[in-house]
Amino acid sequence: MQQLDALTSLKRTFRRGEYLYRCGENFHSLFAIRTGFFKTQVLHEDGREQVTGFQMPGEIIGLDAISSDVHTCDAVALEDSEICEIPFDRLETLSRELPSLQRHLHKIMSREIVRDQGIMMLLGSMRAEERLAAFLLNLSQRFSARGYSPTSFYLRMTRQEIGSYLGLKLETVSRTFSHFQENGLLNVRVREVEIMDMLRLRSFVSHT
């Protein structure tokens, strides 16, 4: 336990807009988010961006870099945030001694793979309304798991970032929010979302 504490003792803060790491930088640590909100994105050479995830407190960021010892995406703070750095070689060493830590690390990496599968499903075979509904339900569930309201929350990201994540243009995201509001599924005032009819929103995504 002391060893684990020592492992996660390096803390750092980031202002909104600051980069935790950039694509191409050398990898030596994973990062656990303590407070705040991040996005990860891949930039295409022609300027197109793809947001690959939004990360909240308790989540681990940087797993993609293990494969080649180089970061393969950018991680950007969407609000003032605090992270703790986990030097990866020390994590590996320690996880050889602590089977439960080893198991935990494997589960975290596997969970990331499962999450990515879900996004493939979303991008590959869902329509705009289904994508946005799935996105909001996912946020809701994660806020809920952290003790916040599952129905009422503040979006840290722009319409354009949501769109990039969901494979939609920002106008489509905006319109879909408006449709949802017209249909009484939720109230939106820009970044403030209140889910009014969770069940009907769910029926959008797993529509039998």
Add this chain to the structure above:
Amino acid sequence: MQQLDALTSLKRTFRRGEYLYRCGENFHSLFAIRTGFFKTQVLHEDGREQVTGFQMPGEIIGLDAISSDVHTCDAVALEDSEICEIPFDRLETLSRELPSLQRHLHKIMSREIVRDQGIMMLLGSMRAEERLAAFLLNLSQRFSARGYSPTSFYLRMTRQEIGSYLGLKLETVSRTFSHFQENGLLNVRVREVEIMDMLRLRSFVSHT
């Protein structure tokens, strides 16, 4: 080394169409493909399917199941195949003793995460022609790495499976193949592909 051999000594063969595992089954082993070709897919309750990957010899399958000890997708043989089973608890035990094996496992899992990021990019921000070009170049590179021709290969999957993987309908896949052929980028005769102009095909995907 002997230990490693013992670890991978369980071999099994699968006929085309057979399931290596199904979504919902309990997890206990990873699988290394020795010969053949597999696809992994997630099925939505309403019948929609999403192909999440095509796997070739040397690749490891089943990583998604570590997170919850249950398989989260189906794995289906696309041709007669041979796999070797790797009991995961024994792999974990052994990787505590062999740092290089531990490192290797982490890289494999991370590589899967990076691969998924690439697919997100593809599904989220590329057009049909770019997607198919990226898909063919990826196959080409992987065949090449296994000592096969990078320009001439046989597709083990149907147009519909390619479409599902790329977030396109099978007709669109078929038409895009035809366009590529009309433009002298490649020759297709159903499942047989010959890339004629690799450079121009590349320029489709990373088009500056």
Add this chain to the structure above:
DNA sequence: CATGGTTTTTGACCTATATCAAACGTATTT
């Protein structure tokens, strides 16, 4: 607390891809 820049909303129009349908090839079974 006014100002300039960014983000969001909404409208009108357009296009890439989906859908529907039919014909044609190619494999598998008997």
Add this chain to the structure above:
DNA sequence: AAATACGTTTGATATAGGTCAAAAACCATG
């Protein structure tokens, strides 16, 4: 070798979402 099922190609048409544009709302800064 014929019959049958399955996969592929191609055409005609429809539509979801993209593009372009302008106004409105928001917010960060001096």
